[in-house]
Amino acid sequence: MSATTRPPTERVAFRALARADALANRLYGWRANPLYQSGTIVIALLLVILVTGLWLILFYRVGAPWASVERITADRWVGNWMRGMHRYASDAAVLATIVHAFRMYAQGRSWGPRALAWVTGVGLLVLLMLCGWTGYVMVWDTFGQTLAREGARMLDALPVLSEPTSRAFTGERPLPPAFFFLNLFAHIGIPLALGIGLWLHISRVARPALLPPKPLGYGVVGALLAISLAIPITMLPEASPFTIPATVPVDLFFGFWIPFARRMSGGGALLAAAGAVALLAAVPLLTRRRGDRAAPPSTVDEEICVGCEQCAADCPYDAIAMITRAPGGRSELVARVDPARCVSCGICAGSCAPMGVGPPGRTGRDQLAEVRAFIESPERRAGEHVVVACDRGASRWGDAIRGEGAALLPVDCAGNLHTSVVELLVRNGSAGVLVVACPPRDCWNREGPRWLLERMYHDREAELQARVDRSRVRVAYANAAEGADAVAALRDFVADTRPLGAVAADPGEVGAECDVELTGPRE
Amino acid sequence: MTAPPPTPPRTSPGLRSRIAGAALALAAAVGIAHGSHVPLTLEDGTGAVLRVAFAARPERIEVCRTLTPAELEALPAHMRQPVSCEGTTAQYELEVRRDGEVLSRERLRGGGMRSDRQLYVFHETAIPAGRSTIEVRLARLDTAATAVAAVTAEQPPADSARTRRHDGEVPPLLELRESVTLGAREVVLVTYDGATRTLRAVRPTP
Ligand code: HEM
Ligand code: SF4
Ligand code: SF4
Numbered sequence: 001m002s003a004t005t006r007p008p009t010e011r012v013a014f015r016a017l018a019r020a021d022a023l024a025n026r027l028y029g030w031r032a033n034p035l036y037q038s039g040t041i042v043i044a045l046l047l048v049i050l051v052t053g054l055w056l057i058l059f060y061r062v063g064a065p066w067a068s069v070e071r072i073t074a075d076r077w078v079g080n081w082m083r084g085m086h087r088y089a090s091d092a093a094v095l096a097t098i099v100h101a102f103r104m105y106a107q108g109r110s111w112g113p114r115a116l117a118w119v120t121g122v123g124l125l126v127l128l129m130l131c132g133w134t135g136y137v138m139v140w141d142t143f144g145q146t147l148a149r150e151g152a153r154m155l156d157a158l159p160v161l162s163e164p165t166s167r168a169f170t171g172e173r174p175l176p177p178a179f180f181f182l183n184l185f186a187h188i189g190i191p192l193a194l195g196i197g198l199w200l201h202i203s204r205v206a207r208p209a210l211l212p213p214k215p216l217g218y219g220v221v222g223a224l225l226a227i228s229l230a231i232p233i234t235m236l237p238e239a240s241p242f243t244i245p246a247t248v249p250v251d252l253f254f255g256f257w258i259p260f261a262r263r264m265s266g267g268g269a270l271l272a273a274a275g276a277v278a279l280l281a282a283v284p285l286l287t288r289r290r291g292d293r294a295a296p297p298s299t300v301d302e303e304i305c306v307g308c309e310q311c312a313a314d315c316p317y318d319a320i321a322m323i324t325r326a327p328g329g330r331s332e333l334v335a336r337v338d339p340a341r342c343v344s345c346g347i348c349a350g351s352c353a354p355m356g357v358g359p360p361g362r363t364g365r366d367q368l369a370e371v372r373a374f375i376e377s378p379e380r381r382a383g384e385h386v387v388v389a390c391d392r393g394a395s396r397w398g399d400a401i402r403g404e405g406a407a408l409l410p411v412d413c414a415g416n417l418h419t420s421v422v423e424l425l426v427r428n429g430s431a432g433v434l435v436v437a438c439p440p441r442d443c444w445n446r447e448g449p450r451w452l453l454e455r456m457y458h459d460r461e462a463e464l465q466a467r468v469d470r471s472r473v474r475v476a477y478a479n480a481a482e483g484a485d486a487v488a489a490l491r492d493f494v495a496d497t498r499p500l501g502a503v504a505a506d507p508g509e510v511g512a513e514c515d516v517e518l519t520g521p522r523e
Numbered sequence: 524m525t526a527p528p529p530t531p532p533r534t535s536p537g538l539r540s541r542i543a544g545a546a547l548a549l550a551a552a553v554g555i556a557h558g559s560h561v562p563l564t565l566e567d568g569t570g571a572v573l574r575v576a577f578a579a580r581p582e583r584i585e586v587c588r589t590l591t592p593a594e595l596e597a598l599p600a601h602m603r604q605p606v607s608c609e610g611t612t613a614q615y616e617l618e619v620r621r622d623g624e625v626l627s628r629e630r631l632r633g634g635g636m637r638s639d640r641q642l643y644v645f646h647e648t649a650i651p652a653g654r655s656t657i658e659v660r661l662a663r664l665d666t667a668a669t670a671v672a673a674v675t676a677e678q679p680p681a682d683s684a685r686t687r688r689h690d691g692e693v694p695p696l697l698e699l700r701e702s703v704t705l706g707a708r709e710v711v712l713v714t715y716d717g718a719t720r721t722l723r724a725v726r727p728t729p
Contacts, residue, residue, distance in 0.1 A: 027544030029535050034548075091555050146565065162634070163578065164643050170576035171725060172714045223552040231556040242727030244708040246568040249560040259563060 030439035038100035084228025115284035145239030153266030171241030297342035304356030307331030345445035346416035397483030415448015
């Protein structure tokens with residue numbers, strides 16, 4: 001599906017994201033672009049939170065919560081620093097989770113088989129917020145008390161508890177250690193639930209990226225270290241039911257809602273929170289593409305499939321299984337797509353040497369038919385450079401690319417590209433083929449550019465044939481906001497290929513390594 | 524054929540970009556740390572608060588009626604009790620005054636679906652800081668007679684009612700009158716002490 005048929009809000013979000021990505025690419029390079037790695041950064045931060053939390057728990061006392069935290073905080077070089085790391089990592093985790101969710105929304109990766117990841121993601125965000133909530137209550141300072149009282153107001157709106165929770169904080173009697181014990185129990189239990197949630201969250205992606213690349217990981221931890229030393233944690237006054245603090249320093253990441261909730265009744269605040277969560281969880285329904293706007297799942301042509309297992313290995317969503325064929329078939333195994341898991345990314349179309357798999361209309365055979373029509377179109381000139389670019393990426397800069405005298409062949413995703421398309425272009429007299437893919441970690445289909453490079457340069461099935469002159473083929477990266485980079489890459493490529501001179505067209509047999517006649521797209 | 528490496532543009536940023544990137548990362552980190560302590564004004568800071576909060580067991584009232592012979596006949600033999608009693612709990616009125624001025628007056632019932640659980644009170648009223656005379660009065664509204672009248676209005680006439688006293692139940696009338704001096708943002712709590720069965724005011728300890 002082309003990005004132009006996306007809902008307007010998603011398009012606006014996408015434009016903003018592409019610009020932010022372009023800036024981050026410039027500053028950090030695409031390998032260490034933190035916006036691409038927001039999900040893995042959250043996991044790295046959760047690990048920091050876990051390690052520092054295990055240390056803090058050694059010194060925390062449910063019988064004297066505030067006093068024990070005060071003792072930790074007074075230790076300027078270890079205790080305070082651990083608290084700082086624990087707290088700032090939690091704040092950063094909320095921020096990174098929001099960036100990650102925004103990215104998924106803006107890229108339209110929120111519906112269909114991805115709905116499970118989306119909905120569990122919302123659950124993870126809720127758990128993260130609750131974990132922070134209980135964490136601040138543990139300290140039992142004025143902010144912790146504010147959170148506890150707001151929470152109690154909301155709980156009391158539910159007709160489930162025989163005794164209103166708010167009573168615990170009125171000062172009628174001292175808060176029992178059982179309260180702090182229960183809170184501590186929740187604070188430790190929620191991360192376990194987070195772990196299970198995360199497992200579900202990534203259960204539908206193959207080879208999930210769990211940690212950021214090392215330089216970025218070290219950078220994130222280093223930045224946390226630096227701020228927790230430079231901006232030490234200070235103690236707030238101990239919570240007291242008999243004094244109301246004039247101002248409470250609020251952690252915006254976990255308490256942004258307090259000013260709004262305080263203007264509402266407990267029930268109103270609870271309803272607003274439940275409504276916000278329900279709305280977030282309903283995004284897969286709201287963004288779902290229907291009818292012909294929804295790209296159909298991939299299918300396998302069992303007459304063509306030779307059971308090589310490459311598509312099953314490459315599918316970024318583990319949607320292809322190899323099953324045993326009925327005896328007498330052309331191979332022992334045959335690929336089978338699970339339509340409930342297939343997001344129609346089309347990566348398998350580029351995996352299959354005999355071109356037997358892919359979403360309808362986007363298989364290798366369909367691509368070859370399209371590129372033949374492209375080559376035969378009267379606008380083509382001999383010796384022209386061809387830029388193959390992703391629909392949602394550099395192909396948005398078609399005019400600039402054509403302005404450089406090159407032809408543009410837009411594709412759904414460069415990771416879908418069957419290498420025979422590149423071969424056909426080169427053998428039909430193109431001076432060079434520049435494939436401009438989205439930067440690898442930006443790929444909407446997760447692993448497109450990765451498999452593309454391996455097929456072009458590292459003999460991954462279905463590899464670009466050795467007979468194709470590699471000096472006339474190049475891969476570059478640019479996203480939808482990096483038109484200048486795409487053009488710069490094209491200029492470099494043109495300059496590098498000029499000395500090679502013109503190629504003689506050799507439109508000989510190209511393509512599928514199988515004995516099925518290549519006559520164009522199959523029904 | 525040796526494959527030349529792909530040459531994506533700007534895979535590694537230049538020195539100036541790196542410096543700008545590090546500065547931006549640091550600014551983001553400092554932003555996060557500041558976002559972690561944003562002062563939020565919760566109260567205007569000049570007034571004090573009168574908090575009335577307690578739980579108390581309402582008095583239980585049983586309204587009884589002698590069944591007619593026909594009604595008795597309709598019951599299974601093992602359930603033929605000549606007098607049938609239904610339990611309910613008393614209602615109360617809570618009135619809160621400061622320096623004679625009524626701040627709130629509300630009718631209270633026991634908690635739970637059948638109003639037969641503890642009654643809970645929790646409300647806070649802003650009052651000026653300084654000296655105040657606080658008066659809190661909790662009075663039972665239902666007497667056995669009003670309970671009989673209430674039931675009789677809807678059902679066959681009730682002939683008797685009795686209040687069933689338990690030790691923990693709140694007395695029919697509770698009154699507190701106390702002068703307090705509160706600083707800004709201080710809270711005085713008026714609560715019911717189940718042990719002495721009185722209302723009492725609790726102030727912040729200096
Ligand atoms: C604790 C918070 C979270 C963590 C640690 C986390 C982590 C991850 C990771 C590691 C992946 C796999 C990335 C890959 O290898 O391609 C992923 C995918 C995904 N996440 Fe999250 N995530 C979190 C919260 C969220 C939230 C709040 C949402 C949205 C509301 C969300 C939506 C998604 C979606 C839709 C995918 C699937 C992408 C695809 O299939 O192409 N995540 N997440
Ligand atoms: S289109 Fe192919 S590669 Fe993509 S999810 Fe479906 S089966 Fe997997
Ligand atoms: S890549 Fe093609 S031939 Fe190989 S298993 Fe998949 S569909 Fe069959």
